[in-house]
Amino acid sequence: AGGLFVCDYAQFFPDRYDDPRWEAPEYILVWGNNPVVANSDGTLGHWVVESMKRGSKLIVMDPTLTWLAGKADVWFQLRPGTDAALALALCDQIIKDDLYDHEFVSCWCYGFDEFAEHVRQYPVSFAAETCGVPEDLIVEAARKIGRAKSCCLQWGVAMDHTSEGFITGMACFDLMALTGNFENPGGMLAADPAFGMSVTWSPRGSVWDECSEPIPHPERKNHGGYKALEAMNGISPDALLEAMETGEPYPIKAMFMMQNNAIACMGAQPQRILPALQKMEFNVVVDLFLTPTALACADVLLPAACFAERIGITGHQPYALGAIAQAVEPLGECKSDQRIIYELGDRFAGRDHRPWDSEQDFYDYLLRSTGFTYDSLKERAWAYPEFEYRKYEKGLLRPDGTPGFATSTGRYNFYCAEMAYFGFSPFATYEEPPESPVSAPDLAEKYPLVLTTGARKWGFFHSEHRQSPSMRRLHPEPEFLVHPETAAAYGIADGDWCTISNNLGSARLRAHTTVRIRKDTVSADHGWWFPERGPEDGTLFGTLESNINQLVPMRPGKSGLGASYKSQLCRIDRIEE
Numbered sequence: 001a002g003g004l005f006v007c008d009y010a011q012f013f014p015d016r017y018d019d020p021r022w023e024a025p026e027y028i029l030v031w032g033n034n035p036v037v038a039n040s041d042g043t044l045g046h047w048v049v050e051s052m053k054r055g056s057k058l059i060v061m062d063p064t065l066t067w068l069a070g071k072a073d074v075w076f077q078l079r080p081g082t083d084a085a086l087a088l089a090l091c092d093q094i095i096k097d098d099l100y101d102h103e104f105v106s107c108w109c110y111g112f113d114e115f116a117e118h119v120r121q122y123p124v125s126f127a128a129e130t131c132g133v134p135e136d137l138i139v140e141a142a143r144k145i146g147r148a149k150s151c152c153l154q155w156g157v158a159m160d161h162t163s164e165g166f167i168t169g170m171a172c173f174d175l176m177a178l179t180g181n182f183e184n185p186g187g188m189l190a191a192d193p194a195f196g197m198s199v200t201w202s203p204r205g206s207v208w209d210e211c212s213e214p215i216p217h218p219e220r221k222n223h224g225g226y227k228a229l230e231a232m233n234g235i236s237p238d239a240l241l242e243a244m245e246t247g248e249p250y251p252i253k254a255m256f257m258m259q260n261n262a263i264a265c266m267g268a269q270p271q272r273i274l275p276a277l278q279k280m281e282f283n284v285v286v287d288l289f290l291t292p293t294a295l296a297c298a299d300v301l302l303p304a305a306c307f308a309e310r311i312g313i314t315g316h317q318p319y320a321l322g323a324i325a326q327a328v329e330p331l332g333e334c335k336s337d338q339r340i341i342y343e344l345g346d347r348f349a350g351r352d353h354r355p356w357d358s359e360q361d362f363y364d365y366l367l368r369s370t371g372f373t374y375d376s377l378k379e380r381a382w383a384y385p386e387f388e389y390r391k392y393e394k395g396l397l398r399p400d401g402t403p404g405f406a407t408s409t410g411r412y413n414f415y416c417a418e419m420a421y422f423g424f425s426p427f428a429t430y431e432e433p434p435e436s437p438v439s440a441p442d443l444a445e446k447y448p449l450v451l452t453t454g455a456r457k458w459g460f461f462h463s464e465h466r467q468s469p470s471m472r473r474l475h476p477e478p479e480f481l482v483h484p485e486t487a488a489a490y491g492i493a494d495g496d497w498c499t500i501s502n503n504l505g506s507a508r509l510r511a512h513t514t515v516r517i518r519k520d521t522v523s524a525d526h527g528w529w530f531p532e533r534g535p536e537d538g539t540l541f542g543t544l545e546s547n548i549n550q551l552v553p554m555r556p557g558k559s560g561l562g563a564s565y566k567s568q569l570c571r572i573d574r575i576e577e
């Protein structure tokens with residue numbers, strides 16, 4: 001599609017739902033996402049609810065009955081990791097029923113005929129079998145989506161968290177293109193940075209060029225042989241870990257860790273990351289707390305100023321820009337992250353490299369192409385750029401100002417030449433997760449249950465807030481969801497401490513039995529450590545005791561752009577007291 005697109009909840013309008021141009025999406029596909037809990041990346045969950053009050057209906061793809069799934073017209077309780085099969089079958093059915101958007105497809109898409117041929121290998125019967133959902137439900141959903149005036153994809157991280165998550169994303173976007181749901185009211189809207197601010201994850205136009213200066217050591221591109229990562233100049237996480245362990249293709253001697261808790265939360269296989277980090281000659285951790293990562297690895301721990309102690313801007317909201325004001329002076333020796341980075345930069349590159357003096361100057365610099373300064377933005381509270389629908393018709397998506405999408409063909413690419421160049425199918429395909437009952441039946445004999453991890457919880461942000469009594473009261477201990485019948489089959493009762501294990505490792509969590517989850521699946525917490533133990537007892541706050549990431553391989557899939565947090569195999573055993 002040539003960029004990032006998000007659902008239309010009227011967030012681009014200052015008067016929101018009252019703007020006469022806006023229409024509530026007829027269907028919102030809540031796919032591997034729990035927005036009322038997660039509120040991720042600038043999308044607030046209550047927007048979904050506000051849209052529902054104004055007529056939106058839901059189709060939810062989730063192995064667990066979430067609050068939103070309970071309010072859906074259609075709920076697909078699919079097997080984790082099989083999302084692409086469902087998306088492609090929905091496409092096939094919509095084409096068979098001739099419910100696709102002929103005009104959008106013929107004028108604005110590339111490779112449709114071949115795509116239509118391609119998806120014939122994914123009939124609803126295939127997806128029903130693969131995903132473990134009723135066939136007639138897929139047909140019903142396809143007709144609802146195909147006939148809807150508008151429909152949008154509220155896509156979550158569960159999609160990314162399978163090894164071929166990148167390709168799953170393609171399949172879901174294909175469904176949106178097929179039904180003409182780009183840049184229409186209630187559809188998918190381009191999410192470029194507001195006012196063209198020079199900070200973005202959206203690879204489009206001048207902003208991207210500005211951010212992608214060549215790296216100083218071109219030989220140090222450890223993209224692990226993943227073509228897509230090579231093209232993006234990205235380091236692959238598995239190749240990095242291997243380099244830390246083996247010194248190949250070059251040794252890694254130091255690590256700078258800011259805003260993450262690598263061994264408790266961020267990384268798969270912490271049992272490999274921990275010794276690899278401890279082997280480094282020098283580690284810096286910048287954090288608000290003494291985390292397990294800091295305790296285990298840091299030679300220097302720099303105390304960061306928290307959000308209330310520094311200024312900022314709401315960087316990646318595409319629909320508006322806002323300033324974050326400072327409430328109090330930083331305590332003790334704390335400094336803001338940006339200050340730590342640029343003062344450190346001074347030591348490497350000299351003071352002359354930066355055209356700003358203070359944090360505020362830094363934000364003025366970042367805002368230089370937007371027409372705002374930090375102060376003028378603060379006056380405005382929220383600043384909304386002009387908004388228009390159907391930007392592809394008006395030449396507002398492509399850097400050269402011509403109509404179309406910001407892709408190689410200028411169209412939405414069902415046929416993606418870049419994927420062919422990387423050595424993949426140019427069309428979205430379905431692949432089983434590498435460890436699944438279907439792809440690894442032998443392993444599944446030993447580890448019969450499907451494991452998904454890390455579903456977000458109200459009280460915690462990843463590994464954060466375990467030391468906050470009010471948050472901890474909401475979730476006192478690590479737990480996993482399991483169907484009561486499944487639990488009973490393994491002699492497990494609600495509240496029992498259990499071991500979840502597989503071929504890579506094991507973790508200790510408490511069973512929470514609930515009929516909300518698929519019978520073949522368990523859903524385990526991530527990010528657990530126990531700050532209440534203090535740093536002295538030699539267990540690193542118990543961070544490897546209940547750490548579910550020990551069961552997850554460090555593997556970004558064939559494309560280099562996936563992860564396996566949501567689709568492993570496991571077994572569960574009650575721990576005898």
Ligand SMILES: Nc1nc2c(c(=O)[nH]1)N[C@H]1C(S)=C(S)[C@@H](COP(=O)(O)OP(=O)(O)OC[C@H]3O[C@@H](n4cnc5c(=O)[nH]c(N)nc54)[C@H](O)[C@@H]3O)O[C@H]1N2
Nearest residue numbers: 032033034038040080081156157158452455456460461462
């Ligand atoms: N309170 C709180 N909010 C957060 C965070 C937090 O830690 N705490 N983390 C933030 C971050 S960084 C992120 S990335 C976002 C992520 O937020 P979300 O995208 O909502 O991610 P999850 O909660 O991991 O998963 C969402 C849903 O996917 C379901 N699911 C699990 N496996 C699969 C699968 O294979 N397929 C499908 N279709 N569904 C599946 C889960 O049951 C869950 O209901 O949340 C952000 N917001």
Ligand SMILES: Nc1nc2c(c(=O)[nH]1)N[C@H]1C(S)=C(S)[C@@H](COP(=O)(O)OP(=O)(O)OC[C@H]3O[C@@H](n4cnc5c(=O)[nH]c(N)nc54)[C@H](O)[C@@H]3O)O[C@H]1N2
Nearest residue numbers: 259260261265266286287288304453454462463464526565
């Ligand atoms: N099993 C499993 N693992 C997962 C996931 C999953 O779903 N399942 N989700 C993955 C995802 S999507 C993500 S994004 C990662 C997140 O993984 P991490 O980035 O490791 O997440 P956090 O635990 O939130 O760690 C953030 C750290 O930053 C500190 N911090 C907070 N504010 C500031 C600040 O202003 N400055 C500084 N310097 N530090 C600050 C906090 O104290 C905390 O220690 O986890 C991934 N890991």
Ligand SMILES: [Mo]
Nearest residue numbers: 040041157462
């Ligand atoms: Mo995330």
